[in-house]
Each structure stands twice: as C-alpha cells, then as structure tokens.
Amino acid sequence: QVQLVESGGGLVQAGGSLRLSCAASGRAFSNYHMGWFRQAPGKEREFVAIISANGIWTDYADSVKGRFTISRDKAKNTVSLQMNNLKPEDTAIYYCAETSTWSMRHRRDWYDSWGQGTQVTVSS
Numbered sequence: 333q334v335q336l337v338e339s340g341g342g343l344v345q346a347g348g349s350l351r352l353s354c355a356a357s358g359r360a361f362s363n364y365h366m367g368w369f370r371q372a373p374g375k376e377r378e379f380v381a382i383i384s385a386n387g388i389w390t391d392y393a394d395s396v397k398g399r400f401t402i403s404r405d406k407a408k409n410t411v412s413l414q415m416n417n418l419k420p421e422d423t424a425i426y427y428c429a430e431t432s433t434w435s436m437r438h439r440r441d442w443y444d445s446w447g448q449g450t451q452v453t454v455s456s
Contacts, residue, residue: 334358334445336428341450344418348454352413354428354447365431366404366411369440370424370452377427379438381413391437396422418454425449 340352354366367382381392381402390402401414411428429443436442 334361334430336430336445336447338426338428338447338450341426341452343453343455346419346454346456348418349414349416350418350452352415352426352428352450352452354411354413356409356411356430360406360409361411361430362406362409363432365434365437366402367429367431367437367443368402368411368413368426369429369443370422370426371449372421372424375424377440379440380426382431382437383411384434389434415452418452420454420456423452423454425451 335357336354338354365384368380369377370380371377379393383390383402383404387404399417404411427447427449429446431443433442
C-alpha cells in the first residue's frame with residue numbers, strides 16, 4: 333500500500349503562485365497515473381489534473397488549463413502541481429491520488445490511494 337503526502341499549500345493573494353508536491357512512500361508509483369483533485373467547502377471533490385505513468389500525457393480541468401502544470405519525478409517518487417495566476421475560486425483542499433485507469437481519470441471513484449490533502453487559500 334502506498335502512502336501519499338501532500339505539501340506546499342498556503343495562503344496567497346490572487347495572481348500569485350504556489351507549488352504543491354505529493355511524495356509517495358511504501359512503494360514506487362511509477363506504474364500508476366497520478367492525479368490532483370480539490371474540494372472546496374460545501375462542494376464535491378473535483379478533478380484538477382493528471383499525469384500518465386510514463387509522464388508523457390497530461391490532462392487538466394478546463395478551469396485550470398493554462399494556469400496549472402502537473403509534473404512527476406520518478407527518481408524522487410514525487411508528483412508536483414505548479415499553480416500560477418491563482419484565483420479566489422481555486423481555494424480548496426488539494427489531494428493527490430493514484431489510478432491505474434486512464435480512461436476514467438476524471439472520476440474520483442476510480443482512484444485508489446489518497447493523501448490527506450493540503451489547504452490552498454487564495455485571497456482577493
């Protein structure tokens with residue numbers, strides 16, 4: 333069983349940037365696609381971004397395209413989410429998770445292991 337731990341969240345003003353990281357331990361996650369989801373208060377957890385196991389393919393929610401970039405470092409067993417031009421509506425708890433099914437990448441119920449989340453707050 334893999335353990336995922338997110339870090340890098342915090343408070344930032346609108347227009348600012350943050351870089352989230354997700355570290356895996358227990359086993360290598362190189363065979364899994366890695367995704368980021370977020371959950372704002374009173375809302376459902378939603379898909380944000382995903383990177384394929386081989387690191388070649390990525391996919392983003394429309395709301396973050398052009399502002400967020402996902403990447404992975406297999407040597408360090410980490411996946412990162414660079415978030416630029418942040419908006420107040422990006423405020424949420426951000427979670428990383430793994431999935432073995434690319435075709436279902438937007439559906440949170442197809443993800444297995446989840447981290448505990450990291451809070452991102454964007455002030456206006």
